[in-house]
Amino acid sequence: MTTTTEKLQELDRQHHFHPFTDQGDLNKKGTRIISKADGVYLWDTDGHKMLDGMAGLWCVAVGYGRDELVEAARQQMSELPYYNSFFQCTTPPAIKLAEKLAEVAPDHVNNVFFTGSGSESNDTVLRLVRHYWAVQGQPEKSVIISRKNAYHGSTVAGASLGGMGYMHKQGGLPIPGIEHIDQPYWFEEGGDLTPEEFGLQRAQLLEEKILELGVEKVAAFIGEPLQGAGGVIIPPSTYWPEIQRICDKYGILLIADEVICGFGRTGNWFGSDTFGIKPDFMPIAKGLSSGYLPIGGVMFSDRVAEVLKNEAGEINHGYTYSGHPAAAAVALKNLEIIQDEKLVERVAEDTGPYLQDRWQELLDHPLVGETRGVGLVCALELVKDKTTRERLAPDGKAGGLCRDFCTSNGLVMRATGDIMLISPPLTITRDEIDELIEKAKKSLDDTLKAIEAG
Numbered sequence: 001m002t003t004t005t006e007k008l009q010e011l012d013r014q015h016h017f018h019p020f021t022d023q024g025d026l027n028k029k030g031t032r033i034i035s036k037a038d039g040v041y042l043w044d045t046d047g048h049k050m051l052d053g054m055a056g057l058w059c060v061a062v063g064y065g066r067d068e069l070v071e072a073a074r075q076q077m078s079e080l081p082y083y084n085s086f087f088q089c090t091t092p093p094a095i096k097l098a099e100k101l102a103e104v105a106p107d108h109v110n111n112v113f114f115t116g117s118g119s120e121s122n123d124t125v126l127r128l129v130r131h132y133w134a135v136q137g138q139p140e141k142s143v144i145i146s147r148k149n150a151y152h153g154s155t156v157a158g159a160s161l162g163g164m165g166y167m168h169k170q171g172g173l174p175i176p177g178i179e180h181i182d183q184p185y186w187f188e189e190g191g192d193l194t195p196e197e198f199g200l201q202r203a204q205l206l207e208e209k210i211l212e213l214g215v216e217k218v219a220a221f222i223g224e225p226l227q228g229a230g231g232v233i234i235p236p237s238t239y240w241p242e243i244q245r246i247c248d249k250y251g252i253l254l255i256a257d258e259v260i261c262g263f264g265r266t267g268n269w270f271g272s273d274t275f276g277i278k279p280d281f282m283p284i285a286k287g288l289s290s291g292y293l294p295i296g297g298v299m300f301s302d303r304v305a306e307v308l309k310n311e312a313g314e315i316n317h318g319y320t321y322s323g324h325p326a327a328a329a330v331a332l333k334n335l336e337i338i339q340d341e342k343l344v345e346r347v348a349e350d351t352g353p354y355l356q357d358r359w360q361e362l363l364d365h366p367l368v369g370e371t372r373g374v375g376l377v378c379a380l381e382l383v384k385d386k387t388t389r390e391r392l393a394p395d396g397k398a399g400g401l402c403r404d405f406c407t408s409n410g411l412v413m414r415a416t417g418d419i420m421l422i423s424p425p426l427t428i429t430r431d432e433i434d435e436l437i438e439k440a441k442k443s444l445d446d447t448l449k450a451i452e453a454g
């Protein structure tokens, strides 16, 4: 007899092509089908319950099962399910969401262009940045400097801005006019330098690159306040102040990709607040709507608004779903929940420090070479030797093994190579954090046993 799960898996094999997946490989096994969620928990179609340590894909900030968001969507869909913001039109939810975003963003950031995702936001940023300089008579000022191992999305510009070599290999990327400097990943690349020395050195690569290209060619620098998908790489404290100094010195635009860090993840509304960055552009998505409906945006500073709103003429760019009213209504309600439940403060003062304390305990495990984190986002490095940082098996096998043990132990934890990541919903309680840590410890033990058994 075939179960519902098996039937669905078979249909999935036949018709559904998955993102970031070796489909041939997956089809030999079959997908895990997630069918229900509540709070911080997920269930699959076999009834297996898991604590979602990744908040979906870093996005379900307010947790699953929020009736307020369902109701916001229902109301808006029955009143006006769709209208666009082209042709001198807009909708009430898009306006109210723009106002709310200006309220929670850094003081000098008061405008937003809406998109449907983080990737679209970064495609938008690329065009707006170049347009900003072009309308000021500097069209050659068009190069954007990014970092290796950055993630900025999967669209053509998003993946080109990103610094993932394995993504560039497919589809003829990166597009011209984008340069990648080395990342501030101390554990892997810091050698004998202190984190502070290393952070400074890696930031100064930006200045070297600007001078190499000629400042008249450089439009902007883009970086995630902390690299999320790259492995929760938290730059040393010296990094961002130096990047900021260099951007200010040469007058180039600073883009802080807030798609993961935005909306409370690091204990402030934005990662830029946490790391002391003063961005000109902030791509946003994910936590903006807690993933309940797809929506993203590009926020920009007053300095940029001055040009884009007064001197730039018509912007030949926009999406059918820019400012989608149902998505905007859900996002607005989501931000109200974050405010009303003081989730940002809770991450800063209570659950963030608690998680960071407990996460550090994992450093005692023989497989763990480093633990790191800020707010409600953490990573640990799996190693063979704690002192030399020697890795276990090549090709991230230990990470995949550990992730699979987590899943069977009822915890969703992500593996990037041999880095294990968590980024749970901002609503997670102390008790649920305890559960997460216990499950992580058990999964590390299981991984160690499996490695020792060969």
Ligand code: PMP
Residues within 6 Å of the ligand: 117, 118, 119, 120, 122, 151, 152, 153, 154, 224, 228, 229, 257, 258, 259, 260, 285, 286
């Ligand atoms: N920027 C960053 C920093 C991201 O982490 C992501 C997604 N993980 C994106 C952009 C792309 O967002 P999306 O998947 O919504 O297109």
